[in-house]
Amino acid sequence: MIVITGASGQLGRLVIARLLEKVPASQIIAAVRDPKxxxxxxxxxxxxRxxxxxxxxTLDGAFKDAEKVLLISSSEVGQRLAQHQAVIDAAKRQGVRLLGYTSVLHASDSALGLAEEHRETEAALGRSGVPAVVLRNGWYHENYTAGVAHALANGAHFGSAGEGRISSASRADYAAAAAAVLTSNEDQGGKVYELAGDQSYTLSDFATEIACQSGKPVVYIDLPEADYKAALLQAGLPEFVAQLLADSDAAAAKGALFDESRRLSQLIGRPTTPLAYAIAEALGQ
Structure with a gap:
């Protein structure tokens, strides 16, 4: 039995879709807040469940008879460590044989502000004694392609990443990696995977690709972190979201989102999804 937590979310649904290609549906448990x-x-x-x-x-019942559990990290920044600890504790009580966790790329020394809760969760996993595998996911293409329409409307993509290179991949790529690990015949306990896209790019490259595919002028405008955050707030984003995005871009400028190990493509047995493909999807092409 394989439990996927946060199964109604975007990543959770994709993981289950991949698992359905590998194991009978009856062996998959979707653990969600709202079963409807x-x-x-x-x-x-x-x-x-x-x-x-x-x-x-609620977690003990959700994990009953489970051999493997994938803990998809909570989206509630600031509350995640306590929430993750509850999952770890329940997995230990239920005798789970493998607990997977979706962390962040290079969590142990990442400059990303959001990496701290991931580091703390990884430490909690280590203390628990539960056999665990850590999937350190890099950035999703979708984190940037969600702003394609806005970039077209303004003729510019704003950010604070400078010339920092970003090795993103599609959310589906990371879901395929999780499914591969969960269904592997090899012992995954104690493994840590640094997962990122095969190809890297700067946000200038990103803007250029939007312009190329759309036939409309789009440039990248790099701003100081504080100015970028202010622009996001002016655009109507909540304070914590604006802070998170600005911090992430500033960390990207320092290399926090770059990785050239190609571990993700090795794990899924195919090249990762090109950024150009993700942009084409966002443009409806």
Whole structure:
């Protein structure tokens, strides 16, 4: 039995889709806050169990009889360590044989502000004694392609990453890696995977590719971190989101989102999705 937490989210759904290609639906458990959101998965034969990171009592039932659990990191920045600890504790109580965790690229020394909770969670995994595998996911293409329409409307993509190179991959690529690890016949306990796209690019390259595919002028405008955050706030983003994006770009300028190991493509057995393809999708081409 394989449990996927956060199964109604974008990554969780993609992981389950990949697992369905490898194992019977009856061996997959979708653990979600609201089971109604995954009625489509239940219709396919996937087991659905209610589970809430913030309600530890729900986790034991969700993990009952599970051999493997994938802990997809919480989106609630600032609360994640406590939530993740609850999952780790429940996995230990239920005798889970492998606990996977979606961390962040180079978490141990990353300049990303959001890396701290990942480092703390990785440390908690180590202390728990539960056999664990860490998937240190790099940036998603979608983190940037979600802003393609805005870039076209303004003729510019704004950021604070300078000439920092970014080795992103599609969310589906990372989901394929998680499914590969969860279904591997090799012992995965104790392994740490640094996962990133095969090719890297700067945000100037990103803007150029949008312009090339759309036929419209788009340039990259690099701003100091504080100015970029102010621009995001002016665009209507919440404070914590603006801070997160500005911090992430500033860290990218220092190499936090770059990796050339190609470990992700090795794990999934194919090249990672090119950025150009993701941009084409965002443009509806």
């Amino acid at each position: 959101k995954v009625a489509d998965l239940a219709a396919k034969g996937v087991q659905v 209610q589970a809430d990171y913030s309600q530890p009592a």
